[in-house]
Amino acid sequence: MPLPIEIFLYNTLTRAQVPLRPAEDSRLRMYTCGLTVYDYGHIGNYRTFVAVDILQRFLESEGYQLESVLNLTDIDDKMIERAQRAGRSVREHAEIFARAFAADMEFLGLRRPNHLVRATDFIPDMIAWIERLVASGHAYASQGSVYFRVASFPAYGKLSGKPLAELQSGARVDSDQYEKEEARDFVLWKAHKPGEPAWDSPWGPGRPGWHIECSVMSMKLLGESFDLHAGGADLIFPHHENEIAQSEAVTGRTFVRNWFHVEFLLVNGEKMSKSLGNYYTLRDLAAQGFHASGIRYLLASVPHRRQLNFTLEGLRQAESAVERLRAFRDRLRRAALGPGANPDLEAAIASAELRFRGSLAENLNTAGALAAIFDLLRSANQALDREALFVPEREAIERLLSRFDSIFGVVETDDRARLESYGDGSPSAGSTLADEAVERLLAERGAARRDRNFALADRLRAQLEAAGIVVEDTREGQVRWRRK
RNA sequence: GGCGCGGUAGCCAAGUGGUAAGGCAGAGGUCUGCAAAACCUUUAUUCGUGAGUUCGAUUCUCACCCGCGCCUCCA
Known part of the structure; x- marks a missing residue:
């Protein structure tokens, strides 16, 4: 078995790459901000989820035991608006897209988290947490809503690097915010409006704000201080900043030690938007005949701290790369091997494995990891051409390939079956x-x-x-x- | 304006103070009835621009230019 390897990840909080040190040796607690289920997820969402999936699979392959949580937001302004437009209850609407999300996860080969949770299942916990915030002076009620008092939390801004001074009150006042003490205060509980779903609370009927759900669910399932929290880079501010404030104001402890943020995905160099016509869901791509493995490969191949410019051309390239990996696997599998051994090749295999793991350990450098695999692929092909590859080498390569695929998940994927079992995707x-x-x-x-x-x-x-x-x-x- | 990410071959992209990984595409070759696959060779005297530090910089420093994101809807 491989020796332990030290894993470094970039931590948004400290703005530095730091060794991963879970609170409990090999046990790692991790929370990921998931999807708001008002619509299908798009490839930008899935870029984040694939990066998290690769991270988790890698950590597991290195011997960590993961305790993972992924949430779905099933109540917020957009949920209400979309549900109304579709003539459904918010609950039904959420159900439809939560199911679509599950199908997407399956399609892309995303591992199920230990806990896949929905905000509306934790309302009493949220209310209890808000009460603690109010009791400790960090929040205040106003006209049936409750707001977090940013002025009461001096560390506010530490994640996003935003100086508190620049978030001073009065910077912006819109009609919805007149009931707050300061414009930068954010809502924890929203007073009920006619036609909206509502829950009873000490402040009257209403519903939770967006930020509180992640704080409450993550701490309930993972503890008040846990190892890793992941999400898209656009969540740094205000979402994750607010999570820290809400959580630490009560506990006085470090909410999360490592923040893992995945950079944005662009399409043809621009932000993806429906009006630009460059908005893709997995279903769209599947309908065009693209495969799960190609999509996954493309999303995984660009290291997570780089913006990924998604193009159909890039997707085609990714599919070709996957094909080559599979062709190699097939060739290796059926090659008739003579007796013998090739120490040079064995050394190359060992060093490829080291390079593969080392690259991933270096802030999840997926591009470097892939290079290690492709380099080995060439060496092995050359050996096969010269009939200088023997049983021990085949076994070693198959072991490495299987380790590779247990993380990248693109080779042993039945793309046809995935496409067929994928509801709306039309089979090729x-x-x-x-x-x-x-x-x-x-x-x-x-x-x-x-x-x-x-x-x-x-x-x-x-x-x-x-x-x-x-x-x-x-x-x-x-x-x-x-x-x- | 503030904060952040990035500018490396046709496209995607790694990387290092000592002279440029890998993938895709292209070209030539071996193989083939032809292909496919595979292999070999080939495609950046050069890493956004300028200056500085250095024996030496793509890698460090400074300035500038360009792209993108966030700045309370947003993966």
Whole structure:
């Protein structure tokens, strides 16, 4: 088994890359800000979730035991607005998109967290927490709502680096904020408005503010101080800043030790937006015939602290890269190996593994990790060409490849099955031809080739290719085929 | 304006104070009836611009230019 390796992650709070030191040795508690289920998630959301997934799989492969929480926001302004527009209750609306999210997770191969929680299941806990904030002077009620008193928490701004002075009151006053002491104060509990869902509270009927849910759910499930909190970079301010304030004001303890933020995803160099026509959901991409593995590879291949410019061209490139990995896996698997050993190759395998893990340990450098794998792939291919790869090396490479894939999750993925089981995604043309039909056409083509009727043989191959079947002739005479 | 991320070959992208990983695409070759796959060779005298430190900078410092994000809806 591999030796332990020290893992470094960039921590937004300290603005530095620091060694990961869980409070409890090998046990790591982690919370991720999930989706507001008012609509389908888009690829920007999934960029974050894939990065978190890779991180978690890597940590597990390095021996950490994870306790993970992912939340879904199922009550907020947007939920109410969208539900009303769709003529549904907020609850029904949330249910529909929570289910869609689960399907998306499945499609992309995102591991299920230990706790997948919804805000509305924790209302009493939120109310209790807000009461503590009020009792300690950090919050105040006003006209049926409750606000956090930012002035009472001097450390406010430590995560986002925003000086308190710049967040002074009066900077902005909009009609909705007249009931606050200061404009920078944020809402913990919103007074009920007609037509909106409401829960009873000591301040009258209402609903929780957005920020409080993450504080309350994370601390309830992971404790008042835990190891890692992840989310998109745009959540740093105000969401995570507010979470810190709400939590630490009561506990007096460090809420979260490491903040892991995933940079933005752009589409064609611009912010994704529906009006620009560059807004993609996983369903959109699946309908265009793109595969889960390609999407996952692309999202995973750019290290998380870099903005990722998503393009369809980039997605095609990613699919090609995945194909090459699979082609190598197949070649390795079926190669007929002679007896012997190749110490040079064995050394290359060992160093590839070290480089792979080392890259990931260095703030999750996925690009570097992939380079290690592809370098090894070339060495192994060369060895296969020279018939200098033997059973021990094959086993070692397969072990590394399997370790790689347990983290990246792109090679041993049945893209066809994923697409088919993915509700709305329309299956690609390739799935229309049954295996028997493929075999029949291949037999015909084989006969044509034996007759040296190459025109017919090529026509049949073209026909198969149109159906997404790639045909490969081998030196030994048999024909291999696979689905694209 | 404040805070942050980034500018490396056609595209994506790693990286280091000592002279540029990897992927995709392209070109030539080996193999093939032709292909595919695989392999070999090839594609940045150069890392946004200028100056400085240094024996030496893409890597450090300063200034500037450009792209993007956040600044209380936002992954």
